[in-house]
Amino acid sequence: MNLTPISHCTKNLSFSPLHTPHPSVIGYAWRGFQISHFECEPKLLLEVQGPLEEILPIVYRKLSLPEFARLFDALRRHHLTFDPEKILHAYHLKWSQDLSNIFDLLINQSPEFQNWCSEKDLGLMELKPLLLALHLRDLSNWTSQICKLNPNRHLGSKIIEFVFMNPSHEVWVILENSKTAEIAYQQLHQMRYPISSQHDLKMVDFVKAFPWPAHVKANWQREGDRSGIRLEFFTLNSEDYVKKISQLSDLQHKLQSTWKKNNGN
Amino acid sequence: MEIKTFENIDRIYIDQSAVESSVAQRVYALFPVDKIEVVSQKPLSQLEGRMSSEDFNKSKRNLYITEYKGEFFKRCPGAKPGLTCCNYFVLNLGLQCNMNCSYCYLQSYINTPVMTIYSNLEKALSELKSIANENPEKYFRVGTGETVDSLSLDEITLYSRRLIEFFKDLPKWKLEFKTKSSKVDQFLDVPHAHNVICSWSVNPQNVIDSEEHNTASLEQRLTAAEKCLSKGFTIAFHVDPMIWHPDWKLNYSNLVQSITKKFSPQDLIYITVGALRFQPEQRHIMRERFSSQNMVNTAEMFQSKDGKMRYDQNLRTEMFEYIQSEFKKRNSSYRVSLCMEVPETWSMTMASSPSQIPELKDLFVGGR
Numbered sequence A: 001m002n003l004t005p006i007s008h009c010t011k012n013l014s015f016s017p018l019h020t021p022h023p024s025v026i027g028y029a030w031r032g033f034q035i036s037h038f039e040c041e042p043k044l045l046l047e048v049q050g051p052l053e054e055i056l057p058i059v060y061r062k063l064s065l066p067e068f069a070r071l072f073d074a075l076r077r078h079h080l081t082f083d084p085e086k087i088l089h090a091y092h093l094k095w096s097q098d099l100s101n102i103f104d105l106l107i108n109q110s111p112e113f114q115n116w117c118s119e120k121d122l123g124l125m126e127l128k129p130l131l132l133a134l135h136l137r138d139l140s141n142w143t144s145q146i147c148k149l150n151p152n153r154h155l156g157s158k159i160i161e162f163v164f165m166n167p168s169h170e171v172w173v174i175l176e177n178s179k180t181a182e183i184a185y186q187q188l189h190q191m192r193y194p195i196s197s198q199h200d201l202k203m204v205d206f207v208k209a210f211p212w213p214a215h216v217k218a219n220w221q222r223e224g225d226r227s228g229i230r231l232e233f234f235t236l237n238s239e240d241y242v243k244k245i246s247q248l249s250d251l252q253h254k255l256q257s258t259w260k261k262n263n264g265n
Numbered sequence B: 001m002e003i004k005t006f007e008n009i010d011r012i013y014i015d016q017s018a019v020e021s022s023v024a025q026r027v028y029a030l031f032p033v034d035k036i037e038v039v040s041q042k043p044l045s046q047l048e049g050r051m052s053s054e055d056f057n058k059s060k061r062n063l064y065i066t067e068y069k070g071e072f073f074k075r076c077p078g079a080k081p082g083l084t085c086c087n088y089f090v091l092n093l094g095l096q097c098n099m100n101c102s103y104c105y106l107q108s109y110i111n112t113p114v115m116t117i118y119s120n121l122e123k124a125l126s127e128l129k130s131i132a133n134e135n136p137e138k139y140f141r142v143g144t145g146e147t148v149d150s151l152s153l154d155e156i157t158l159y160s161r162r163l164i165e166f167f168k169d170l171p172k173w174k175l176e177f178k179t180k181s182s183k184v185d186q187f188l189d190v191p192h193a194h195n196v197i198c199s200w201s202v203n204p205q206n207v208i209d210s211e212e213h214n215t216a217s218l219e220q221r222l223t224a225a226e227k228c229l230s231k232g233f234t235i236a237f238h239v240d241p242m243i244w245h246p247d248w249k250l251n252y253s254n255l256v257q258s259i260t261k262k263f264s265p266q267d268l269i270y271i272t273v274g275a276l277r278f279q280p281e282q283r284h285i286m287r288e289r290f291s292s293q294n295m296v297n298t299a300e301m302f303q304s305k306d307g308k309m310r311y312d313q314n315l316r317t318e319m320f321e322y323i324q325s326e327f328k329k330r331n332s333s334y335r336v337s338l339c340m341e342v343p344e345t346w347s348m349t350m351a352s353s354p355s356q357i358p359e360l361k362d363l364f365v366g367g368r
């Protein structure tokens, strides 16, 4: 390894990595290309030799999918031969046609969306629904609108899934008019699960309106593929327990008839 | 429309080790030689583990004939903890299917770009023979329709004939073919010991049209079942997977009507019912390969305790009860049971677990 003055590096491979290294840390060059510290113009670079798949993990401990997309794009623009499989493998990722398609797609999205994907560390599975939207001419408008809501990773991946399953006008209106990611998610969820959402809402009202004894807290809840009433009460001793259970038992018939009436899926 | 086996295969790879096998010989007899290639390694292996939905589609058109290196005889996946299922053993004679159902679980499972047929059926049979010798008191049920449809490629392999012959010497065992095809003519003349169950997964025709591409129509399946019945084979139906859609009650009622019009309770050893289910990660490939607005992709599915995506439990119970009542109201002797369901649904739909129901006990403990 040699130290090379930056003036000897005629080209740079800037792919806008998200994390800028501290200026005091040495920058790197490879085959005459500056490969790090793109923002801080160091005077000297450490010229490293060897295949890119060995060099990159030394310089960048972790890269997100949009960073890979930009890196591969930069390598191609400079007509450098490289093996994406080997580079991805060095980061414990497996090349696939789907991943390659996601890279092609990410490169054409706004920097804001790319950075949001990087910050939330979205992987192939979370971004796969975008492949359904390859036909959308204004895909970048959709992705920009999603990152404006700045959802967390979990919510963001759900929103991406719901949106690109059916990128209709109604879905666009939800994205545009929602003040927060949570609101957008709830509305998209209702659109994706119309029957169960409606049923759950109806049951929430039913449980709220039901004349439970004062000691009981009742809530309609969904747990995976099951939904039902969660009952909670506090009991002081066995006599108290018997009394409260019997108050609940008194409601059995009323509960049975009204639950059934409300429960048509 | 049901797929034409011989027209829909683009390329056939025969592994060197399988060239002498009966199935390879049939391939030479049935297909033009320029479609066939003898290989020493698995073809297209560069795609393995990284297949796109497009590659998956293509895999249905590339046939690979090779020996199966592992053990053939495996337990049914329904026997996992948390699931109530029949006492059933699986014999995998291949991997991948030439039909194309939108919900097919092979989409979450297959990562090889070819449709494989194992050439060494005789090894499987000798394993079965050993099991029979080691367990003279036990009677097993063996199904072949787990990782490949039992009959849709049978015109090529003729494995049904060999299996039926083999099971003739094990009269207390049961052999089950499970299919969505109508391809039965190739084995109807084979003498058997009345221990072969030919079963069809059935759905209303509108569900078949929307979700079960390249499979036989309902009418074709029922006609094939009638042919088998007339030759003394035992018949069963799987109303599985039931798929919810706005007119589901009417359409499933018509399905039951079509079945009961042709088959009396005595004609059918059992009818099983199951609802749509799939692995969560499978949803992506299903959307990429089929319309994202079809019945399966728009289904309201939730993750169940066993990790699979299923309809809401109340809805499943309603669907199962409905099918049961549709059969029973026509004749209370039809034997309807659930398969691949979680115990809660069993207890909500049926009075008790399968082994406690006298009419299903034999089926589930494997002692008929």
Ligand code: SF4
Pocket: B096, B097, B098, B099, B100, B101, B103, B104, B105, B106, B147, B148, B149, B180, B215
């Ligand atoms: S018939 Fe069975 S194996 Fe074939 S595609 Fe349909 S579900 Fe899959």
